[in-house]
Amino acid sequence: MRDLGAYLVANTASCTPRSTLEVIEGAVAGGIQWIQLRAKDETAREFYELALAAARLTEGKAELLINDRIDVYLAAKAAGAAVTGVHIGQKDLPVRVARQIIGDGILGLSASSRENIEQANLDAEVIDYLGVGAVRATPTKKDHPTPLGLDGFALRTTWTQLPCVAIGAVTAEDAGAIRSGGGAGLAVVRAICQAEDPQAASAQLVAAWEAAK
Amino acid sequence: MRDLGAYLVANTASCTPRSTLEVIEGAVAGGIQWIQLRAKDETAREFYELALAAARLTEGKAELLINDRIDVYLAAKAAGAAVTGVHIGQKDLPVRVARQIIGDGILGLSASSRENIEQANLDAEVIDYLGVGAVRATPTKKDHPTPLGLDGFALRTTWTQLPCVAIGAVTAEDAGAIRSGGGAGLAVVRAICQAEDPQAASAQLVAAWEAAK
Incomplete structure (x- = not known):
């Protein structure tokens, strides 16, 4: 899993007025091959139904990774949906116990501070990749500390083998800098969710990542 | 499980200024033998840590049932805590898929409308008990429809074998009416969480339930 490439975080609130499924x-x-479904304002039932529908599109x-709600991931999987893992943050369940309950699914973790990345290194055997940011300030997640910048991102890739x-x-446009900075992928929310044409924006992102090889 | 008896819903926000663990x-x-831990404003990590600590007290x-967050239940269980099940609502995961992922843990479901109770009857083999209310208006849950009253509660017990x-x-004071109305238990939030002396209030509730036999 060294190269994840272009990665969509399909945040339901960011897709409005389009449906998340349309995005x-x-x-x-x-051509996007990594999609994380993030639903912060939906009930568990709504998130579950959305996950089932999304999995039909991505299978x-x-x-298809589920953000935060490991129960939604497990439920969708139990219902036979092609969900492949979860992405969790520092305020979610500890990664080792998360790994115990998800089995062999993909496990991504948001980690950006020195402390969080060092802890992730100690837990590296149960983690598949790290989400590192915010590279720049973003309205999507308001609880992030000071943006890292592209240099800050590149520096963090030297702190871990993940x-x-x-x-x-x-x-x-950042694909080259991210890739040369040791990045394994480039995740976007608004660049696709709010693009005039999500398919074209996705193809452009995929092409930019490939061109940066 | 025909008789659950006095049942505490330990809603973290309702325990303030005491700690939930103290309650x-x-x-x-x-002497309370059924405790549901409900944490609506906490992160998954906080809820998980609280569940571990609560399980040490109840073991x-x-x-000890976990409200809504089945992932928190599974994580606490995987960590060896003596959590025994979950209580979910109509906006949570469907009960059949919830049963698939919790295995043989206790599964309680909130169901009060005719439609919800009839659906629960169809799913009865995977459900251990129903939470039926609100008997009276309560500030704890603001999304409830018109209160049922004690008669409305008694009527609903005739709609199901659960x-x-x-x-x-x-x-x-309602123990007699609830018990004669076919109730299997009496669940409270504020009557214990906000009691001057939670232990005394609990003992009183247990005694009232027993006396109503």
Whole structure:
């Protein structure tokens, strides 16, 4: 999993007025292979139903990770949906216990401070990749500390052997800097969710990542 | 599980300014045998840590159910804590898929409308009991429809074979009416969480339930 590449965080609130499923459909058509479904304002039932529907769009084409709600991931999986893992943060369940309950699913963790990355290194055997950011300030997540910048991101990739996916107001134009900075992927919310054409924006992001090889 | 008896919903926000653990400790000392831990404003990590601590107080003395967050239940269980089940609502994961992921843990469901109780009857094999309310209007849960009253509660127990626990601003004085109305238990939030002496209030509730036999 050294290279995750272009990665969509399909944050339901950011997709408005389009449906989240429409955005995911465009992203899959545009070649995005990593999609994280994030639903902060929905009930567990709504999140679960959305996960089932999203999995029908991504099955066989992209990894579909569930943000935070490991129970939603487990439920969708139990219902036969092609969900492939979870992405959790520092305020969620500890990664080792998360690994115990998700089994062999993909486990991504947000970690950006020195302390959090060093802890992740101690837990590296149960983690598949790190989400590192925010590279730039973003309205999507308001609880982030000072933006890291592209240099700050590159520095953090030297602190760990885990694949690091850059996130936080990054765009296709950052693909070269992220990749040369040791990044394993480039995750976006608004660059696809709010694009005029999510499919075209996705294809552009995928192409930019490939071109930066 | 026909008789659950006096049941505490330890809602963290309702325990303030006391700690939730202090309230639970008092309830256990007072003889309460069913405790549901409800944490609506806490992060998953905080809820998990609280569940571990609560389980140390209830182990061998009371059932400890986790409200809504099945992932927190599974994580606490994986960590070896004596959590015994979950209580979920209509906006949470569907009960059949919840049962799939919790295994043989206790599964309680909030169901009060005719439609919800009839659906619960169809799913009865995976449900251990129903929470039925609100008997009276309560500030704890603001999304409840018109209060049922004690008669409305009693009527609902005739709609199902599942044990029905009454909830919603009920007190020890209602034990007789709830029990004669077919109730399997009496669940309180504020009557214990905000009591001057949670242990004494718990003992009083337990005694009232027993006296109503």
